[in-house]
């Protein structure tokens with residue numbers, strides 16, 4: 001297993017469920033696929049880390065989720081698909097966003113995403129005809145707080161989410177990762193306020209990762225001196241599941257007239273996957289078959 005992985009744990013004898021992830025390589029991969037500039041890299045990276053934490057904590061088996069963040073900032077909308085298995089793929093409307101650092105000297109993610117808008121989560125299980133969708137308004141645009149607010153409002157799970165990406169001056173992703181802590185029913189007031197204090201003083205996840213800390217060590221730092229049981233380690237990766245079949249289905253939903261135009265004018269069609277950039281070519285003959293099926 002390389003450095004990109006997520007750890008699931010329970011802490012303080014079942015009072016908390018806690019997850020931590022190092023997603024550096026997969027956020028770097030997204031940066032390369034989409035040519036994101038620094039503020040866009042940080043925004044897309046945080047959205048991907050948040051989706052990974054949400055998907056691996058809240059889904060079972062073959063289920064997947066789509067997180068859509070629609071803010072009023074220059075990046076436009078962000079779409080991230082995640083699975084229970086720890087794969088993720090992402091797309092952003094405008095990846096070419098660079099901004100001056102904010103007043104804390106950090107990349108201005110809220111400025112890139114926008115401070116008002118919505119975050120929605122759609123969960124799909126195989127064979128499920130009516131997917132579940134929850135939506136909240138953005139509360140900060142920094143995304144960690146927005147995922148926390150989503151969990152509290154839409155799923156009634158009190159939690160804390162930390163998301164962080166460090167972009168180097170040459171635009172490469174030095175580190176990316178995060179944590180999610182859920183308060184379980186029966187957690188004591190003492191345990192909750194102790195945790196809140198620890199989180200207030202916790203360095204950024206990006207600083208911990210740059211220090212060489214592993215996801216396990218991040219959880220150990222959060223629950224220092226308290227009981228912590230690591231349950232599982234899950235490899236995480238950027239993975240697109242597109243295929244020519246899928247694009248053929250999309251093409252076949254076009255009108256006969258539109259397909260005929262592609263045949264007459266372009267003598268074929270090219271479809272580009274917006275998540276991974278893979279190109280699928282359809283020949284004139286393939287398009288004629290689709291017209292014949294109409």
Ligand SMILES: [Zn+2]
Nearest residue numbers: 240242273276
């Ligand atoms: Zn693809």
